[in-house]
Amino acid sequence: MSGPSTYVPGSAFERWLDQRLPIMRLAHDSFLAFPTPRNLNYWYTFGGILSFALVVQIVTGIVLAMHYVPSISGAFASVQRIERDVPFGWLVQNIHSVGASMFFLAVYIHMLRGLYYGSYKAPREILWILGVVIYLLMMATAFMGYVLPWGQMSFWGATVITNLFSAIPVVGDPIKLWLLGGFATDNATLNRFFSLHYLLPFMIFGVVVLHIWALHVPGNNNPLGVDVKSPADTVPFHPYYTVKDAFAMAVFVLLFAAFVFYAPDSLGHPDNLIPANPLVTPAEIVPEWYLLPFYAILRAIPDKLGGVLAMFGSIGVLFILPWLDTSKVRSMRFRPLARWGFVLFVGVCLALGWCGGQLPDKAVYQSGRYVQTFEYRTAAGAIATGAISARTSAELERRAHAEEARIGAAMITMHASVAPFQIKVVQLSQMLTLYYFGFFLLLLPILGLIERPGRVPDTIAKAVLKDAATAERSA
Amino acid sequence: MRRGMLLILAAFCCSLAAPALAASEARHPHPQAWSFAKPLGTFDQASVQRGYQVYEEVCSACHSLSALSYRNLGDKGGPFAAYRAKNHETGAEEVRIGPSAHGGKFISPNDNPAVKAIAAKFDVSEIDGTTGDIVQRPARPADRFASPFVNEAAARAANGGAYPPDLSVITRARHGGADYIYALLTGYGEAPPPGVEEVPGKHYNPYFRGGWVAMAPQLTPDRVSFTDGSPSTPDQMARDVASFLEWAGDPKAELRKKMGVAVLGYLLALTLLLFFAYRQIWRGEKH
Numbered sequence: 001m002s003g004p005s006t007y008v009p010g011s012a013f014e015r016w017l018d019q020r021l022p023i024m025r026l027a028h029d030s031f032l033a034f035p036t037p038r039n040l041n042y043w044y045t046f047g048g049i050l051s052f053a054l055v056v057q058i059v060t061g062i063v064l065a066m067h068y069v070p071s072i073s074g075a076f077a078s079v080q081r082i083e084r085d086v087p088f089g090w091l092v093q094n095i096h097s098v099g100a101s102m103f104f105l106a107v108y109i110h111m112l113r114g115l116y117y118g119s120y121k122a123p124r125e126i127l128w129i130l131g132v133v134i135y136l137l138m139m140a141t142a143f144m145g146y147v148l149p150w151g152q153m154s155f156w157g158a159t160v161i162t163n164l165f166s167a168i169p170v171v172g173d174p175i176k177l178w179l180l181g182g183f184a185t186d187n188a189t190l191n192r193f194f195s196l197h198y199l200l201p202f203m204i205f206g207v208v209v210l211h212i213w214a215l216h217v218p219g220n221n222n223p224l225g226v227d228v229k230s231p232a233d234t235v236p237f238h239p240y241y242t243v244k245d246a247f248a249m250a251v252f253v254l255l256f257a258a259f260v261f262y263a264p265d266s267l268g269h270p271d272n273l274i275p276a277n278p279l280v281t282p283a284e285i286v287p288e289w290y291l292l293p294f295y296a297i298l299r300a301i302p303d304k305l306g307g308v309l310a311m312f313g314s315i316g317v318l319f320i321l322p323w324l325d326t327s328k329v330r331s332m333r334f335r336p337l338a339r340w341g342f343v344l345f346v347g348v349c350l351a352l353g354w355c356g357g358q359l360p361d362k363a364v365y366q367s368g369r370y371v372q373t374f375e376y377r378t379a380a381g382a383i384a385t386g387a388i389s390a391r392t393s394a395e396l397e398r399r400a401h402a403e404e405a406r407i408g409a410a411m412i413t414m415h416a417s418v419a420p421f422q423i424k425v426v427q428l429s430q431m432l433t434l435y436y437f438g439f440f441l442l443l444l445p446i447l448g449l450i451e452r453p454g455r456v457p458d459t460i461a462k463a464v465l466k467d468a469a470t471a472e473r474s475a
Numbered sequence: 476m477r478r479g480m481l482l483i484l485a486a487f488c489c490s491l492a493a494p495a496l497a498a499s500e501a502r503h504p505h506p507q508a509w510s511f512a513k514p515l516g517t518f519d520q521a522s523v524q525r526g527y528q529v530y531e532e533v534c535s536a537c538h539s540l541s542a543l544s545y546r547n548l549g550d551k552g553g554p555f556a557a558y559r560a561k562n563h564e565t566g567a568e569e570v571r572i573g574p575s576a577h578g579g580k581f582i583s584p585n586d587n588p589a590v591k592a593i594a595a596k597f598d599v600s601e602i603d604g605t606t607g608d609i610v611q612r613p614a615r616p617a618d619r620f621a622s623p624f625v626n627e628a629a630a631r632a633a634n635g636g637a638y639p640p641d642l643s644v645i646t647r648a649r650h651g652g653a654d655y656i657y658a659l660l661t662g663y664g665e666a667p668p669p670g671v672e673e674v675p676g677k678h679y680n681p682y683f684r685g686g687w688v689a690m691a692p693q694l695t696p697d698r699v700s701f702t703d704g705s706p707s708t709p710d711q712m713a714r715d716v717a718s719f720l721e722w723a724g725d726p727k728a729e730l731r732k733k734m735g736v737a738v739l740g741y742l743l744a745l746t747l748l749l750f751f752a753y754r755q756i757w758r759g760e761k762h
Contacts, residue, residue: 077542084726090731091731240757240760244753246749247749250746253742254742258739261735265647270650271648273644283684398668399670401669401670464761464762467761
């Protein structure tokens with residue numbers, strides 16, 4: 001790890017062990033003495049929180065797998081059995097399903113923190129890329145996990161997502177066939193998803209080890225984005241960051257527990273408590289909240305292949321981010337323009353998430369009402385004109401029917417209806433998608449060349465001492 | 476295979492473009508004052524008991540409750556939980572059904588007289604070990620709730636093509652939960668708005684998605700005569716059966732909420748302790 005080892009074996013046994021398997025030395029250097037910048041804020045606690053979340057998911061998942069029945073006839077009932085008859089099964093099941101959401105909440109904060117403080121820049125490119133790999137594995141794991149209860153959203157989510165692969169030319173259909181294990185979403189699909197859902201978390205665990213290794217070579221980045229230059233810049237990881245991480249983790253677990261005990265169903269879709277039925281399509285097929293932004297990007301592109309490419313591209317672009325950002329300054333604290341670009345980016349991601357949960361044709365903005373004009377014959381035989389208007393096209397249609405019923409269908413001629421100017425969800429998604437890609441592909445490369453960064457402090461210690469002095473003066 | 480793929484593609488397109496559904500969106504159910512709605516709320520077990528009676532006498536003719544066994548009715552926190560307690564006036568041991576106000580010894584659901592009596596009203600089929608024939612016998616507390624139809628096809632055939640959904644988790648499988656069940660059961664009788672076409676054989680109900688539901692209005696006045704003498708109004712029956720279904724869908728809710736208080740309390744104390752530990756450790760360090 002960074003710097004020479006400071007481990008001193010405390011006993012004869014430790015000395016004996018150290019010469020054969022220096023595991024105590026590794027632990028000591030990585031998690032006790034590890035020199036860590038002294039200025040890490042609470043945004044930096046999410047790495048520890050994520051390790052915790054991963055362990056929680058693996059432990060609860062192993063218990064659930066002991067009781068879960070991976071078959072299309074038994075899966076749904078087995079989840080009910082877990083909730084009702086397995087001792088504390090309801091608790092384990094709630095922790096696992098809420099845990100998935102908490103895991104993603106933490107990973108999004110962790111990723112945005114890395115983005116803001118430039119943690120992807122040299123020499124941490126590999127660290128960042130490993131993180132994106134973990135995120136991709138997480139998405140695959142979560143998606144397959146959502147299929148396992150075999151509710152309506154499970155079934156139709158699996159059907160829609162696997163169908164996306166068929167958009168890829170030449171190999172698309174064979175890939176889809178291979179993913180489903182047949183021509184339709186069926187028992188073979190459920191069985192392989194269960195197998196992979198059990199496998200992938202351990203792959204995540206492996207990449208997490210690499211991720212931590214890659215972190216411990218250059219050491220932590222920090223909110224100032226300046227390198228550690230002397231021991232005065234750092235504190236040992238233990239007890240300083242073990243206690244800070246533990247405190248932040250406890251706050252996180254408070255939120256976690258509030259959901260587990262008081263709103264366990266609130267993060268899922270009620271339709272997933274309807275057993276899967278291949279003959280009934282749900283009124284809306286939506287993924288879990290954490291995948292909604294990508295769902296919005298997928299639907300923003302009118303072409304199926306284009307949508308799929310954009311969706312995968314939105315994650316693919318993260319892999320090359322270290323080379324897209326041309327700025328020499330790491331932390332956006334000292335980048336007046338990029339900083340606002342980042343704030344807008346966060347807003348755009350949230351807005352994309354909202355769009356992903358709406359019907360694409362829903363109007364976000366509408367300038368007026370739908371209008372329909374018609375002609376009809378009055379009782380006296382004269383021809384008169386009339387008009388009706390409504391807020392939505394469905395309402396207008398209903399009114400038109402009512403009008404026809406009132407006057408008599410044979411006596412009335414309807415003209416084409418006129419729609420008001422509208423911005424629909426799909427159009428908003430297109431604008432947001434444009435910014436999403438523009439941020440990475442245009443803004444970050446260009447800003448690095450034209451932006452005049454603020455003055456970056458020479459060392460962490462200097463900046464910290466100056467801050468402390470100002471705080472004392474004002475206090 | 477082609478056709479299957481087309482179907483999937485059509486489903487996918489539907490998910491992309493579902494504007495036609497906007498017309499059939501259902502009216503939002505009005506929130507009711509449920510005893511279980513609050514974060515620490517509990518079930519009104521008298522209401523859940525009556526609700527079970529409504530389910531047994533009305534709903535169970537078409538709707539299954541497949542995730543539940545009869546013994547669940549006598550679980551701790553269930554509507555027919557039984558306790559053995561001493562009568563303070565006569566000094567005799569007696570069995571009390573329902574939530575225990577003064578403690579007493581909990582009776583296993585398998586020995587619970589109320590649950591045994593309920594189970595015995597239903598027949599379940601089993602395979603005779605000596606002949607291999609399928610035979611009928613009265614249900615025991617350990618048996619699953621008897622289903623009204625042997626399979627989905629039989630259920631559809633008996634209900635004009637509609638499939639009465641299983642009610643095990645119905646309050647969790649619909650937006651609005653118990654409010655929705657109450658609103659749906661009491662929401663009949665309105666004339667459809669002008670321009671809405673009538674669907675033959677179906678009944679207009681503004682709370683049902685699409686507006687036309689295959690289930691005819693069920694809870695007519697005096698449909699059930701409650702054993703506890705409560706008035707048998709449609710409102711009362713709907714309220715009680717919604718309470719029962721809420722309990723049936725989430726029978727551990729009371730335990731969950733109670734345990735949550737202890738867990739959150741513990742976590743809060745731990746968080747405070749860690750905060751002070753953090754302040755203490757970082758006291759001398761600038762950061």
